[in-house]
Amino acid sequence: MIRFLLLLLVMAVPAAGETARVFSGEHEDFTRLVVELPQADGWTVGRTPMGYAFATNAASPPGFDLSRVWDRIPRTRLQALRADPETGVLQLTLACPCHVFPFEYRPGMVVLDIKDGPPPPGSSFEMAFSGFVDPGLLAAAETAPLPPNRAQSPADALPATYDWLARPGAETMTRAREAAALPMLRGAVSLQPLRDELLEQISRGATIGVVDMALPGPAPDAPENTAEILPWTQIRIGEMPGMIVGENRPPEGMTAEGGSCIPDATLNLADWGLDRPAIDLLSEARSGLYGEFDRVEADAVLQSVRLHLYLGFGAE
Structure with a gap:
């Protein structure tokens, strides 16, 4: 016993x-x-x-x-x-x-x-x-009567398939569409016949006074190159305007407003999850958010946001 x-x-x-x-x-x-x-x-x-x-x-x-x-x-x-x-x-x-x-x-x-x-x-x-x-709802669904099976009646049965070629006039429309097909142009396309036709039409218009012909005017006078504007007159000893040559250069990675860029390690979302299973990350993201007297833990909230971003960016 x-x-x-x-x-x-x-x-x-x-x-x-x-x-x-x-x-x-x-x-x-x-x-x-x-x-x-x-x-x-x-x-x-x-x-x-x-x-x-x-x-x-x-x-x-x-x-x-x-x-x-x-x-x-x-x-x-x-x-x-x-x-x-x-x-x-x-x-x-x-x-x-x-x-x-x-x-x-x-x-x-x-x-x-x-x-x-x-x-x-x-x-x-x-x-x-x-x-x-x-x-x-489950009990109501079990006791509700089933709808009548209309497919059992041959008069109400619908055809299994629909052949659109069997419509009246479908064959005539198909032959008309095939007859209207245009031949494809092959070989090089020349614009010389179009140019000759345009010149002939413009000449006829000028003969009867419909088109006014205007001859091109003289070319504008080109300024002479003087010693002051020649390329070799811009050679200088020292820095050019807008250029800084030397060791006192601004730091790399600056924004348009002159601020420092965020380091890549700070936004490296791929390393936030450490290749851990998603269920473990969700469990960690939801734990420790509140401390004593129901006060929000700032570090835990920041870690939760990082883990949710790590899980969400992969899906999107």
């Missing part, structure tokens, strides 16, 4: 390790949920008809321990919280016009803040949650 109890205890240890604990806390302008995952996996948040949904990217979704959620928060913002045992999706039903702002506090710990008011413009967490199916 003791060996049987020990066996049950050993079998229960992995199941307990695959459970994600959910904690809660109430603040003045938001309600906070903290999901402590059994391991640092990727996660996603999206919109559902009832509110929002949260899920991990683990191969086997963990279970959620919701026993302590309602000990510290009312149901003013979060009306219901349900974990789907089949899909492993945590469904949040909201009770107010709120939005969820998630972030990863550290690897394996995801914070879901339910804040009052509309979401920020362009929030990626407002997209429809992938793979979510409303149970009510």
